[in-house]
Amino acid sequence: MNDYKLVHDLFQELENRYYLIFNDQRRLPDDELAWDGIAINEPELQGKISDLLNVARNATFETADARWTEQLKTIGENVRTAVEEYDYEKLKSGTNRLYRILNRYPSRINAQLVTAAGSLRLDSLAEAMNTINNNLSEIDVTLDNMTEEIHNGATALSSLDEQLNALVKEHNAWQEVDDEIRRVKASLNRNIEELENSWFDLEPMTRDLVNGQQAEWAVSLAQVTDKLDEALAEKGFVTVRRTFLRYQSQVGRRFRQVDLDLLTLCQELQRIGESLDLVLRQFHK
């Protein structure tokens, strides 16, 4: 789980670095001064790529789709060369390919993370604890506190299991929304047709996620969703684009938070699960 969390965080940071470079790149080739900003951010980008590649060597990702690591390595080299040679076309090619990596692989890593979370089998742990409790009763070991504790533990584990499932479900839902948003954003420079088409799916997906929620993020996201809906009805390109970017930003923030919550929970549960697993083995012996 640690590896998944690390990769997740690194991809997030890599995406931030990408946008810093991309914003300067857009001023090229007319504004040669843009190269100064790019030169400042490029080493940071290389650092994140290097960190990612290091983590990717861990056993966790052995069986996973590792094409992205080769691609990322090549992209890093191309971007470095482009910056050294002030080659605009090469830089554009490199960042375009990096954008593809960011569009595709974080989503897949997250899917793997969710799968890993599912493999924690908390329900099984809870059932195992009940088994332990029952076994203790049969051997007539008077361990009053212990059985109560074990019972409470099992109950807590069930609750955590529900919590985890809920988080996993929410995470998957946000992942879907994020996938749609990434696709739409690429077309938004041309026109709003893709957004208009996707809104048919995006809007209900978003409403499902915010409805019944009182938290500030939900209220804020509900409002911007309303505004985007209105803007699309009026078809003003500039208004739609601006509102969409705010919508995207809020979705991204919430998605990252859910991501973080899930990762944190998974890490803790993993530790609990490992400990309990050890105890159970002892019992079986």
Added chain:
Amino acid sequence: MSDQNLDANMDVTDETVIPFMSFVSFRDTHQELQKKRRKETKGQESDQFWEEVLVFLERGEAAGAFLDSDEDRDAAQSLLDYWQNQLFHANRDAPDALLADFDPMLQPEIPDSRCPYIGLHAFDASNEHLFYGRDQLINQFLNQILVSRMVTAVGSSGSGKSSVVLAGVIPRLKNGELPGSALWHYYPTMVPGSVPLTNLALALMPEGADKSEWINQQTALFQENPEYLTQLIESQTDEPAILVIDQFEEAFTLCHDEAERDAFLENLLNLIRTRETRHVVILTMRVDYESYLNKTPLFQSLYEQGLVRVTAMSGAELREAIENPADAVGLKFEDGLVDALIREIVGEPAALPLLQFTLLQLWDDRERNRVTWEAYRRLGGVTQALANTADNLYLNLLPEEQVTVKRILLRLVRPSAGLEFTRARIPRKMLYETGEAQDRVDRVLDRLIEARLVQSTAGVTRDDDQIEVAHEALVRNWPRLVEWLEDERVTLRHRLRLSRLAEDWDARDRDESMLLRGAMLQEAAQYQDLSPLEKEFMDASEQLAHKEELAKEAARQRELTQARQLAAEQQKAARRLRWLSIALLVIMAIVIFSVIGIVQQSNRAKTASDEIAKGLIVIATSNAAKVTEEALNAQLSSEGTAQAAESEVNIATATAAAATAQAIAAERSRVNSDATSTAVHATSTAVQMEAQSTATAIAQTPAATSGSILSAGPTATPNPEELKSIADINAILRPEDNMRMLFISGGTFDMGSDARNAETDERPSHAVTVPDFYIDQFEVSVQQYADFLNQLDGNRGACDGFDCAKSQVDTIFSNLLNNYGFYEARPGAESYPINWISWYGASVYCQSMGMRLPTEAEWEYAARGLDGRSYPWGESKPAENNAVFGYTERIQWAREFDDAFLPVNALPDGRSPFGVYGMAGGVSEWVEDWYDPNYYKNLPRDAAANEERVTETRVVRGGNWTSPAEDLLTYRRDSLPPIIKNPEEFLYIGTGFRCADDAD
């Protein structure tokens, strides 16, 4: 077969992958997949669905070969990434779908017949489907039609005003965009040309009518009846009529027949005002000709109410104009190229023709369906495309064909306001008049037409085809042509000047004083393509020149006769004087001998005294005779004057008197006889009086008509008409700048004044004698000064080390323009007096003409004449009809500068006694003198300039447009530093000058 049909018929196992041919089909298929997915259960999509996704990915990859723009490629790749992720989330194999590289050789060809751009031509109804980017302006125009019966699209040349109307407004009206407009009656568009009534008639001509008969009838009816246009239209249709008049300014610039123009305008006005049916007139007009409407106040009012200004297109509008026609035929621009085109011309109101020309060239140079950066760079961008194309054509011609191109193009342009040139439309046959081989002219013309630089409109015969440059953009943007025009500018400018002079002459009731003379007449006689007005002007000028020549000859004969008469009279007078002198001598002798007799009778004994007396008498007599003889000789000599003769006779008389007195005194010492003394004294006094009266009679002999000094005394004052006549008859023309110089007969006049309103430096009044001299009849004009500066090739420090003048570069209150070192008059101000002149600027100008500035005495004499008048025209106060003055408040200057000046030959009521114009108000005039406030106290008697530098200023005379009335007095003195240091001081806002010269 469309992409959609391909999808429907697609066999997924088919190995041939048919790519999406465009991003649109790519996206459409993606959206179809989304729709299908919505119908399936999420998370449980069918295998068939995912197979379709795989096919989509394959086709999408291959589509990369057809997608060239970054935007399309980014969007397409994101669609591929999205569906790859969906496959991954569905636990299915997700191929790494990467867009194929763009392959230009796979792009479709677009046939030439589908060209979406029109080059330098204006849009019209035939290509309205290619006209984009003006929706907002068209809406504005349509809204204006709802409230105004005359709507005018006004803009600079090249702003697209004709296109907006013909390809924007009219088609939308015909489509019913306004209530009922689909049923309105639309006449063909007309252009006024030089015969607006004829062209109007042509626009209204029904089918089948005999053309020449129709034109003759209708033009006559238009002239007779200002309501006729309305009646004609209402006989042709019951619906509201729309009449479009393109290039409306031609009614003023090309039509020289005022009656025809007036009839044209009146008919239009009445059409607009008709109450029964709401007819509408739509005009297009260049903004630089707006001022012509000032001549027709009623039209101007309607114009202002229905004005729609055609301004530069915004970036978004330009993008529409470029991309929408391209999209319609599938033409694509490489990334960033449209932005580059827009950047070059955004904000430039006159660049649209250049843009269209460039787009057309780029279309010609396209690679299959793409316009490339390489083609754009080869062309040189929007600003160079036209010039490069024209240069390429020119350089590929034979040398003799290059000469022909030059001649053709110079015939197709004419100078207009300022530095501008506008295109002219001439029949093909006029191009044959250059004398070149006709086939070469045709060959070259065809090349120009093929290159779309020149256009030809079919006439009745080929010779009648109307030829013109495709657009004025060529005239402004092809440096080679600009250079040719610059070289020809002087000739063209003079040619235009002839037109303007003719128009001015016509406007001022054909005043004779405005006709051409001398060198200008000789030059103008060379021009061949004269308009009817110009021909009349030239004929009148030649007739006047002939008449003046005859008058001069007659005057010469008269002078000769008068001189002979004078000589005869002088001889008579001399004879008379001689006889009088002899008589005087005889009388003196009688007196003396009488005295001697008396003395002898009384005292014969005093022999010695007698001898002395005799000797004295002989001496006195011979002296008197000698002096008298000398006086006679002086009178008859060429330098002699009556006054000289008079003074000499006076001397003779006095000498005789003295001799007599001496004789008497000598005798009185011997004869103490009072009676004798008295008698002798009385006799000698009588002799003196007789001699004196003889001298006076001689002095009264009339002077010759040339070369005589006039006296201001009551016995010798010619009247102003005589002075004017003398000045005019003997006038000369200065060929260097075609300035007329009047001959000012010399005389003695009272300079200065002792009147109550005279300033201290104008006192006392004193007699000054001025010899004959010449002076410019008019102040030096703006155009004359501009020509001078151009010949001088400079202004800064060019006049004896000092700046000659200030132009509009330095101050807005100048009519002199400085266009990168070429000086020109502000349009309309050519004949205004030049202002903002330094003393050095005035002096060097005159010297360059072989002249000088007038002295102060000469100036005042020329302004005042001999009768001591307060103003050049007399005693009445300054008024609008005799002087430009009174703009005393600075706040007036900014508002009224443009209107404050008048041509140098305006206001004949303000002329001086010698017929000199503009000596009061308008501009103050530099004279030669240094200013000395106490100069008059020395009672200078001659007309020489004061060379003593008592102050650091030179004298200026006459007052100017900013002066109050009292500063226009003929004796009013003023002064300024000779160098203009600080234009903000406005001291020179009204300084000008005229030149003078000695009579010999």
